[in-house]
Amino acid sequence: MKTPIDKILRNLLYLTLLWMSSASALLVEHEVNPAPKHQQESKMLVRLMEELHYKNKPLDDTLSATILDEYIRVLDPNKMYFLSTDIADFERWRTQMDDFIRAGDLKAAFQVFNVFKQRVTQRTEHAHRLLDKTFDFSQEETYRWDRKKSEWAMTDKELDEIWRKKVKNDYLSLKLLDKEPDDIKETLTKRYQVMAKRINNLKSDDVFQYFINAYLSSVEPHTGYMSPITSENFELNMSLSLEGIGAVLMNDGEYTQINTIVKGGPADLEGSLQKGDKILAVGQGSEGSFDDVIGWGIEDVVQLIRGEKGSTVRLRIIGEDDGPETIPKIVKIVRDKVKLEQQAAQYKIMDVKEGGAEHKIGVIDLPTFYLDFAALRSGEADYRSTTKDVKKILQTFKQEGVEGVVVDLRNNGGGSLIEAINLSGLFIKRGPVVQTKVSTGKKDVKKDVDPRIEWEGPMLVMVNHFSASASEIFAAAMQDYGRAVVVGNQTYGKGTVQNVMRLSDYIENNEQELGQLKMTMGQFFRINGGSTQNRGVIPDIEFPDSPGADKYGESEYDNALPWSSIAPSDYNVYADLTDEIVYLKKRFNERSKVNFEFDYLNKENQLYAAEKDDVTVSLSAETRQQKTKEREHRKQQRKAKRKALLTATEPDPLLGEITVLVDSTEALVVEDKEQDSDMSSDIAGQDPDETPETDEEDDDIFVDFRLHESARILSDLIDFNQRQLVAKNDKAKLNTDN
Known part of the structure; x- marks a missing residue:
């Protein structure tokens, strides 16, 4: 029979073991080792890269050094786990990674990962100890x-101090959301456990994928390997994402x-x-608690965000460039399946009054270059x-007396090359649209062969940093032909062609399931001979950009294919x-001086430029709160000024007056708002951390000012053409009279 003290000791032992299982024991796993198939895959990838890749970059000692650095960066991007002594130890392989990959010898790569696992375990245990202290x-x-x-960090002591500040910052961020101390500790304990568990759950396929992609991405950024399970999940998530909120997620460190x-x-x-927003937490339904998802694997976050059609999910987010001092905002989204009609081309008809002139402008919003291949083949x-839908819209424009057309390609990441060519054919007679060159040196010219033109009138193309691939092909063709004025911001600059290859197709009688290789095998060129690669399409008239948007694009990759011709x-x-x-x-510059939105953007860019290199944050609650108030004040000032301008009885003479006469998306928005009606709630009755920050603009004062300025520019073009025509007719008449 056990005595009371035996019972107490037994309970203490049980509690100790329970704590260890949650904070440490689950983190100690066996080392990960390469599977036999990885040697085979490694050798095969080298052969395919050297024989077929467009760039033809040699796998040598120079690339070996880059591979090692990239692999370490992928594992520990923020330098929070490895010590300088670890990095020094890894240096012995700096010029050997090329030899290892070529021979399929992956021991060094897996040894680096296993050291990383140990460091994650150590840091997690330290973080748990810090949570027992008072800040x-x-x-x-x-x-x-x-x-x-x-x-x-040189020593464990130095890294301990870095982590002390990290945990203190994590604690303060939740404290400023009015979380209770016990809730904060519970949230952070779980967060650190999840981060460590995610690393310890990685299998040999995962480690091989990380390492081999350090090689492939060091050659060229759009080339990569997907393990069998990653390939399967990619296809699954791409389809399932359309049944949730309609967003594709990515993992960037702990976010x-x-x-x-x-x-x-x-x-x-x-x-x-x-794009780039960081998801901090996910909540189910219109109200209730949140699940902190910092440190979670992407598959787990996807599972949390997905749900039944018509249900509501809440995301607590901060912007990509926001630091820890940023108070997150809450976004409520009603889950639904993306409808084909919502992805298809939409249109607006706008009335532009300016300087005594009035013109009808048609706007075609093109989200992607789509084509139903299955229906076509059958x-x-x-x-x-895309081409069939745009053709119908152009017919509508003609019936409605539209005088000029804006093709809006903002945020259009590309799609079907065939559709980019066919769409170009609606605005030009037969002729070349884009040239391609493959790794063998063979060149090909893709042409529009239909001589018919669906729209011969004035035309403008809108682009931004997220206009890529097929969008760039279309915009470049319109610019090269002198068919349209291009406005907006420099496009992404992706002028390369990728093919996906199943590695198992290259092996006879292979019983093991192998991964896939996505490889860059060609490059696009404009019909003027220049490439869209790296440089993108430069607009004829450039708009002020959103703060931080300039860091997106092909040119941001150090190893991207260079521009060529x-x-x-x-x-x-x-x-x-x-x-x-x-x-x-000239007209655009005159309006920019009185256009509040462009002036605001320029000031925000100046502020961003001044602050973008500051990667520190105060750990003082008072200082953090003050900075938050300053940001909120700027937002409120902008909203107030915009509202005053939009409600002014007399519009600025230079900006004129713009009215939307027809909007084909209204039916879709009405349907969406009907679904949203069940999620309205009394914000005042919610918990403080449930209240969305005032970051989004009110619906009644939102205006797409870039689109409005584009409509004004096109209106100016119509006026210019009309004056030129009148002058030409007057000159002809004068010559006839003489």
């Missing part, structure tokens, strides 16, 4: 939250970020999410395609728009 938030000290450019927002999907229609006459195609220029563009720029 002083009246003290003025700073935490460097972005350590990418910092030196590696899950928004990678792509599906045009016409629930997230796009709600309007608050932006011989269905009514298959959906080949011989131009044989094509006839539609018109020389040099004089028109000079005039349009």
